[in-house]
Amino acid sequence: MSSTLISRTRFSVLDRSRTREGRPPTEALRDTVALAREAEALGYHRFWVSEHHGVPGVAGSAPTVLAAAVAAATRTIRVGTGGVMLPNHRPLVVAEQFGVLEALFPGRIDMGLGRSVGFTDGVRKALGRDKGDAEDFAAQLGELLDWFTGGSPTGVRARPAEGLTVPPFVLALGEGARIAARAGLPMVIGDLRDREKMLRGIDRYRSLFRPSRWSAEPYVVISGTVAVAGTEAEARRLLVPEAWSLAYSRTRGTFPPLAPAESVEARTMTAKERDVYESALAGHLAGTPEQVAHELETVLKETGAEEVLVTTSTYDRTGLLDSFRRLAALFAPGR
Secondary structure (H helix, E strand, O other): OOOHHHHOOEEEEEEOOEOEOOOOHHHHHHHHHHHHHHHHHHOOOEEEEOOOOOOOOEOOOOHHHHHHHHHHHOOOOEEEEOOEEHHHOOHHHHHHHHHHHHHHOOOOEEEEEEOOOOOOHHHHHHHOOOHHHHHHHHHHHHHHHHHHHOOOOOOOOOOOOOOOOOOEEEEEOOOHHHHHHHHOOOEEEOOOOOHHHHHHHHHHHHHHOOOOOOOOOOOEEEEEOEEEOOOHHHHHHHHHHHHHHHHHHHHHOOOOOEOOHHHHHOOOOOHHHHHHHHHHHOOOEEEOHHHHHHHHHHHHHHHOOOEEEEOOOOOOHHHHHHHHHHHHHHHOOOO
């Protein structure tokens, strides 16, 4: 069932440490570490963790700390962030954190960087940031990379980061593709539901790319939800909890823990909730192994991507792991 195109593409995992209704948030972090071990055994290339502040539905607020736990629990898989939100931090501190990670786990650490600031006005205020801080991302990125090469005008040295090589990646939303291209960095772009927008971003990135000490040529990672199950209906059910969380957040202003699929399907939704919910279920790569393989072939041909970063979240941890196993059977069938 595996195709040559799929088997020569890298597959990686981004786990957002999603909390679940009726379960303690601390469990979500332990689930992330356990999933990383499984991803390593299945042959995934990288395992990344995310940064969210003040969000009930996400336990992962300190990605470099969580990345350290993941790296300590694994042996070979690359570990990183998807991403550290650079406008929330001083570049020197970010360089130091990744320097420590690389020193402890040499040759395994990735530095995925994003330009988002807090989810709400209250979170931004608590962080001492505002929406305008994202506008300085290109400069912040340049400063961060300079700390690794010893290029700071302050006379200060980033220890132990200086002289170490930690591959940087830019999470490209909107302006991110241009920034990644001009900095000569690999780009992570999503999501699979808006294929036209994704393709425009990839074209912009490749056309503007300037080689750098970090990357000689463009490197595209496409990200999004991939759900694989024994039947199309089972795969769709894996999407239900996240779709409801999105509908809830769009209509009520806060992103909640994941609810079981059966409780979501039993809800009476308002017209607006139903509209967002149905929209959130559409456009993902979801279905049987045969269906997903066909969809993957199509999207890989369209994008020319070197790597797929799978961002699937669901309430059912057993179903989630089964999905990752079925997907691994497509890209590494003999493993």
